[in-house]
Amino acid sequence: MSERKILIAGNWKMNGLTKDAVELSGSIAAKIDVYGKEPECEFLVCPPTVQISTVAEIVEDTMIAVGGQDCHFAEKGAHTGDTSPYMLKDAGCSFVIVGHSERRANHGETDEIVLKKAELANTAGLKAIICIGETEAEKDAGKTIDVCKTQIGGSVPANATAENTVIAYEPVWAIGTGRTPTAEDVQATHKEIRAALAAKIGGEADKVQILYGGSVKPSNAKEFLSLPDVDGALIGGASLKADDFWAIAEATF
């Protein structure tokens, strides 16, 4: 039996105003309260940067952790519009997502950049959720495993541990599309990702959580979350509704 706990993580992306963030985080906290005991999984919400402090205050005395959606690889300086991982930590974060495919595609982030972000995030005391995953063209060319191995090799710090790192496998073509790989494919890919991680950090790879992300919703959550090498979900669209986010978590109870 794996010691890895299931992590249910919501990536709110660039959605909602402060009032929405207050309502959403408050509703998730209320659902945990009503459940009446400590849920069997871990919870994380990643609000837009400007809402982090507000959400962090709301969930302060709950088991819900707060994360940033990205950070810069520099501690401080002339980087207009960017956010240092130290600032995220200061605002109440314990996690940060790095290398999301939307950052890789829209901001030209390479494995080298993602690696530097993950390293500084760790130094700042944040757990880095390092996103990897193939595009549709790469899938069609049968390169899924190769792409994931290259991204693990290039964007995971050499001193990654289960304490400072989570991996999120997110096939780019499954994000926000309603399409997903089969459960069999997800398990096979996660197994290869863990092996690639083990080649880099040794036996510690067995303790690192590997999340699946890409159109996870209440109706398919159990299928993915019961796979032996899937240790949680990174959820976009369905994390914006407290009922759906909670229903996904409930699939693990």
Ligand code: PEP
């Ligand atoms: C994501 O962007 O990380 C994601 C998985 O989005 P969705 O759940 O909407 O596919």
